[in-house]
Amino acid sequence: QAQLVESGGGSVQAGGSLRLSCTASVWIYSTYCMGWFRQAPGKEREGVAAIDSAGRTNYADSVKGRFTISKDNAKNTLYLQMNSLSPEDTAMYHCAALGRLGSGYCDLWVYHAWGQGTQVTVSS
Numbered sequence: 001q002a003q004l005v006e007s008g009g010g011s012v013q014a015g016g017s018l019r020l021s022c023t024a025s026v027w028i029y030s031t032y033c034m035g036w037f038r039q040a041p042g043k044e045r046e047g048v049a050a051i052d053s054a055g056r057t058n059y060a061d062s063v064k065g066r067f068t069i070s071k072d073n074a075k076n077t078l079y080l081q082m083n084s085l086s087p088e089d090t091a092m093y094h095c096a097a098l099g100r101l102g103s104g105y106c107d108l109w110v111y112h113a114w115g116q117g118t119q120v121t122v123s124s
Contacts (some may be wrong), residue, residue: 001027001029002115004095009118012085014076014079020080020118022095028113032097033106035069036080037114040091041084047108049080085122092117 002044008020024034035050049069051057058071068081078095094117 002068003113004115006093006095006115006118007122008022009093011121014122014124016085016088016122017081017083017119018039018085020093020095020120022078022080022115024078024095024097026076026084028097029073030033032088032112033100034059034071034078035096035098035106035108036078036093037092037108038089038093038120039117042092045111046076046091047098048093050080050108052106056105058108060108067088079089082120085120087122087124089120091120093120096116 003025006022030049036048038047038048039045049059051069066084077120094114096114097112099107101107
């Protein structure tokens with residue numbers, strides 16, 4: 001049984017919006033920071049957004065002001081609202097259980113588990 005399942009990807013034109021969803025197992029959702037990373041063909045993984053159990057968020061500089069991460073604890077579901085999309089945002093987006101920094105904030109670059117991903121394609 002998959003522990004992280006994403007949905008909501010698709011194809012949009014530049015300037016458009018998409019909302020991704022991720023349903024997590026109870027254990028993962030209650031244990032870890034939750035977030036999203038993306039990976040485009042031929043490129044490294046890039047941590048995009050994270051949220052901890054207290055609702056504190058952090059974002060990659062490349063998406064600040066355009067993407068918003070949120071969660072619904074009653075549904076063990078994570079969301080990523082993506083606005084003002086550009087072709088540079090084209091990638092496979094993965095929901096992930098994240099590590100934690102010494103400061104207590106989620107670490108956008110340490111992944112303990114992740115889903116199979118949902119494709120986001122932005123055309124110019």
